[in-house]
Amino acid sequence: MKAIRLLRVMAAIGLLTPRALLRLAAALLTHGVNLMTLLNFSARTYGERTALTDERETLTYDEWYRQSEQLSQELRARYGLGKGSKVGLMGKNHASLAKALFAVSSTGADLYLLNAEMSPRQLTDLLGSRELDLLIHDEEQEALIGLSSYRGSRLLNYHETLPAVNRLAAAASPMRTKSFKSSTGKLILLTGGTTGKAKEAPHRPSLFAYLAPFEALLSRLKLADRHTAYVATPLYHGYGLAVLLLFCALGKKVLLRRGFEAEAACRLIRDHQADAVSVVPLMLRRMLQADPEALKSLRCVASGGAELSPKLAEETRRRLGNVLYNLYGTSEAGLAVIATPQDLERSPGTIGRAMEGVGLTVLTDASTEAAPGAAGRLCVRSPRSGRRGEPRWIETGDWGWRDEEGRYFLSGRTDSMIVSGGENVYPFEVEQVLLAHPQVEDAAVAGMMDELYGQRLKAYVQLVPGGRLSAEELKEWLRSRLARYQQPKEIVFVRRLPYTPLGKLDRKRLTQQ
Structure with missing residues (x-):
């Protein structure tokens, strides 16, 4: 192979x-x-x-x-x-x-x-x-x-x-030495x-260790057909670096900017007629808010580095067409899963299917493989996860599941799970329901201590510009969409949620608000 x-x-x-x-x-x-x-x-x-x-x-x-x-x-x-x-x-x-x-x-x-x-x-x-x-x-x-x-x-x-x-x-260099x-x-x-x-x-860069991700990016994202890529993700992150190296090998034009600002990013894409961009979901959301018309030249929007919400996936398809790809991997094992536009059209919440040459499995608490639809610990095995040439299984730190057709989904980080009244609750799942509300721009959920249940959920909600919604109205909307133990005890409205420079939700700053 x-x-x-x-x-x-x-x-x-x-x-x-x-x-x-x-x-x-x-x-x-x-x-x-x-x-x-x-x-x-x-x-x-x-x-x-x-x-x-x-x-x-x-x-x-x-x-x-x-x-x-x-x-x-x-x-x-x-x-x-x-x-x-x-x-x-x-x-x-x-x-x-x-x-x-x-x-x-x-x-x-x-x-x-x-x-x-x-x-x-x-x-x-x-x-x-x-x-x-x-x-x-x-x-x-x-x-x-x-x-x-x-x-x-x-x-x-x-x-x-x-x-x-x-x-x-x-x-x-008048005394130029021979190449070393x-x-x-x-x-x-x-x-x-x-x-x-x-x-x-x-x-340690190895030809065979990088074959699987390079082939997947070439075949699924069709990067060989692109001519200009804007690498918006930081080069110090493995995701941005991989895109840079691949486009270098393909002889494409790469656009770089010292920082990200949505309006400037849209102008850059429009002026250069860029047809590919690497982003984290937060960048994509802000560009769509700033100037979606400037993004019409894009044929490949590669989103990675953080969770992609179904709401954002559907908005991207509505505004730009079937151009969005969702990439998932770890720093240790590298890129492991890709969702194509067709995957996202059918299941907007999916991270996609495992790449050829990469093992992906969901393990139960008993460390046996979970059945389709059952949640468990998401584990990956790839050539880059090996030691002395032998690939090994790595726990990603995420909780997830797969459907009958082999598509994988995230349920949240294993360390973010809370136990409320004896029930396991994953804030990520509640966040996705909150994001489905038409007046909710962004949402995050964290645990809070509760004398009766041990822990309950606290939701931090950012409304769309001009949005008007009370906590009681939102709680009422959630009652028919979430199980009893998933219902937030408290809802707090914030002007903007905190994110790290890599586009990940900063949960430490969130709970200090």
């Missing part, structure tokens, strides 16, 4: 011609096995085709590669980077971060992708035990780093006079967002 999958991916990228195979061989001979090999192949294949554009610059594939290679040599010469080195990369979505990503990989160093929105305490906890050899960051993060305990070498992503990625990558061949170091994604202690999810 791996050989067949490899051939499919190679065909989609155009690698089954003698000329393309020679270009790949030349890239491997030049750089060894690391991310720079991919960029070298793309530069040889796509040359002067536009590759990246952000607020500061537009790069062809040839320029992206040459500047990344120059930066790699400067990093080795100035900071001694090589096999065994550790580098932290922290920044918003821009071309300098994309150059640094490939340059550090080319040195053979281990690369830590750091959340650009973390607090000083989180940065101290994160870096205190890791002893980085270099931290590459944006200028606006200097105050954050200064408040942390980090005292190692630092390099800015952008600066006009100080040493920075943009200046080193463009430096004239190395095997790639580990790529470490950090889970936990900005609200908890981050955990490492290390990956």
